[in-house]
Amino acid sequence: MIAQNVEKIFKQIPSHVTVVAAVKTRSVEMVNEAYQAGITHFGHNYVQEAASMLPQITFNATWHMIGHLQRNKTKQALQLFDQIDSLDSIRLAAEIEKQAAQLGRTVPVLIEVNSGEEDDKTGIEPENALELAQFISTLAHLKLVGVMTMGPRFGDPESSREYFKKTRVVYEQIEKNSLPQVSLQYLSMGMSNDYLVAIEEGANVVRLGTAIFEEQK
Ligand SMILES: *Cc1c(COP(=O)(O)O)cnc(C)c1O
Secondary structure, rough: HHHHHHHHHHHHHOOOOOEEEEEEOHHHHHHHHHHOOOOOEEEEHHHHHHHHHHHHHHOOOOEEEEOOOOOHHHHHHHHHHOOEEOOOOOHHHHHHHHHHHHHOEEEEEEEEEOOOOOOOOOOEEEHHHHHHHHHHHHOOOEEEEEEEEEOOOOHHHHHHHHHHHHHHHHHHHHHHHOOOEEEEOOEOOOOOOOOOOHHHOOEEEEEEOOHHHHHOO
């Protein structure tokens, strides 16, 4: 089932789009199946879940933190994840810098923008994103590589379009500023319900859970 789902997704989307499998609540077996089907990027929402799953994983992949990261979990997160896609505050950026320096590594990060959905409080407000980008550009152990947004998870996919447009504007605004050490490459938007709309609006990373791991009608 997972193999068929992944095959169908790969057929639908252009080859420059990266699929990150959102693996919250899924088993190691399911994650293995997704890898066998060709998925090489995986996203966790919780540090704790990643900490129990990753020791059981035997393949090589890129692991993304896609959920809200609490500052007191930063050190553990950096030991588990290759990349933090959900950076949403100056304080968190400063903490990642501190821990990354201690570990002697440079961490690729995406700024998570709150594109405006009422009940979604994750992400930095669009009007504060540039300031966060400027701050990140001064940190030696962070590399800003993109922008992410959540948007609505359910409902008419068309209704997500405005959130994606707003996020793309933020991405372009950061890009225009040509900040030192910053070269944006990834625009991560769209989930199972609306990834095709997201790609139309410029996403080159989509984060999919349901579409990969559940029976599709
Ligand atoms: C759950 C989740 C996804 C995937 O959602 P689906 O609707 O299952 O595709 C993507 N991104 C984040 C941050 C998530 O929490």
